[in-house]
Structure formats: C-alpha cells, structure tokens
Amino acid sequence: MKQIAQYQGKLLNHLEALYRPGERDLAIELAEALGCAISDTGFKGDGVDTFLAVHPNPDDRNGQNNVFYMSQVRPEQLALEDRLRRLSADSDFAADLDAYREAARTKPFGVPHFSLRYPSGQAVEEVAERINGGLKQKLQERLHLRIFRPGDGDAAVGNLIQGFLYQDVIVSGSFLMGQLIELQTQP
Ligand SMILES: [Fe+2]
Known part of the structure; x- marks a missing residue:
C-alpha cells in the first residue's frame, strides 16, 4: 500500500482534538477501539502533557498527515x-x-x-x-x-x-x- 507521504497533492491533513483532564488514557482507549494507532509526538506546546498523534492507518504512522492530534483541554x-x-x-x-x-x-x-x-x-x-x-x-x-x-x-x-x-x-x-x-x- 502506498504511504501518505508519497502523495504530493494538497489534502486535508490533520484535526486538532482534546480530552478532559484525567481522561488521557480513556481517549487513547477510545481511539484504539476505533482501530487507530497512537504515537506520542513529544510536543508539549503550552499544554500540560504531550500531544498524541492518532493514526487511522496503523501501517502508516505519518506524524503530519492523515492524523488527528489529542491533547488536554486548555x-x-x-x-x-x-x-x-x-x-x-x-x-x-x-x-x-x-x-x-x-x-x-x-x-x-x-x-x-x-x-x-x-x-x-x-x-x-x-x-x-x-x-x-x-x-x-x-x-x-x-x-x-x-x-x-x-x-x-x-x-x-x-x-x-x-x-x-x-x-x-x-x-x-x-x-x-x-x-x-x-x-x-x-x-
Ligand atoms: Fe459525514
């Protein structure tokens, strides 16, 4: 299967999502139940914890495309x-x-x-x-x-x-x- 990085055109690349304080593990559990794979971006920004990247295709964990992010609500x-x-x-x-x-x-x-x-x-x-x-x-x-x-x-x-x-x-x-x-x- 082609990887998303091979696609050179414009696309809708990511979505920014949030979870409540104390619900990071629950958000991960739900995303995994949806069949997605999770990786930790290591990026914290102004948040209290790192941003998680959620990959709809576990075989292609591109951190910038075909992904949505989850971090704790501000x-x-x-x-x-x-x-x-x-x-x-x-x-x-x-x-x-x-x-x-x-x-x-x-x-x-x-x-x-x-x-x-x-x-x-x-x-x-x-x-x-x-x-x-x-x-x-x-x-x-x-x-x-x-x-x-x-x-x-x-x-x-x-x-x-x-x-x-x-x-x-x-x-x-x-x-x-x-x-x-x-x-x-x-x-
Ligand atoms: Fe729809």
Whole structure:
C-alpha cells in the first residue's frame, strides 16, 4: 500500500482534538477501539502533557498527515465549558441541550463531525463490537454508536455500512455539545 507521504497533492491533513483532564488514557482507549494507532509526538506546546498523534492507518504512522492530534483541554476552554454547564441547569437550556444531543444520536447527517474511512463493513462491525463491549460499560450515556446498515429506512447510502459515534471523550469543539465521529466505508 502506498504511504501518505508519497502523495504530493494538497489534502486535508490533520484535526486538532482534546480530552478532559484525567481522561488521557480513556481517549487513547477510545481511539484504539476505533482501530487507530497512537504515537506520542513529544510536543508539549503550552499544554500540560504531550500531544498524541492518532493514526487511522496503523501501517502508516505519518506524524503530519492523515492524523488527528489529542491533547488536554486548555484552562480557557475549560472555564467556558464550566460556565456553560452551570447555565445548563436552567430548564430551557437543558431542554435545548437534550434536543441537540438527541439529534446528534439519531439524525447525525447535519451535525458537525469528522469521519474515518474503513476498508469494509466488516471492519466497522469490528469497531462496533469493541465500542459496545467494555467501553460502553465504562462510559454508558457518554457513548452512543448508531450503525446504518443496508436496508435501513433512514440510511444515507443504500449499500454501505456507516456508523456514527456520538461521545464527549475526544472532541474537536465543545465537550458539552459532544463530538460525532463517522465510521465510513466506501464502495
Ligand atoms: Fe459525514
């Protein structure tokens, strides 16, 4: 298989994601359940810990391309998230948040997400088994995996298995709003 470094054109090269304080190991566990390999970049920047590189293709651990990074959320975002969480005690806010989360779990196609490509539907089913095993027991309501299979009435693409994982362990945005990760196969 060609390595990503051999591709010379422009591409979407990385995504910056975060985990909560104390959840570095959990983020690693989830990324590995997704079938990714992790390497430590050794880069700390302004963070408290090093950035981890997550490689969707374990056979090609290019540190700059086809990768997403994970590091601990910064204090500025944590302060904002804490403030929003306190506000969410308000019943109108809570209702809106519940509605958003329900949409993310059930109607993911218009909800912000990033997507990982898998070689087959079987590979997506294997991820589902890992996610729905020990991780689901550990994370419970923080983890929702919806698999669209051929023949499902609301599937976007009729002949593909497509998964949407909604969770708040690894986010490239708000922990409060959570992060959808798509698991996509291609014909
Ligand atoms: Fe998508």
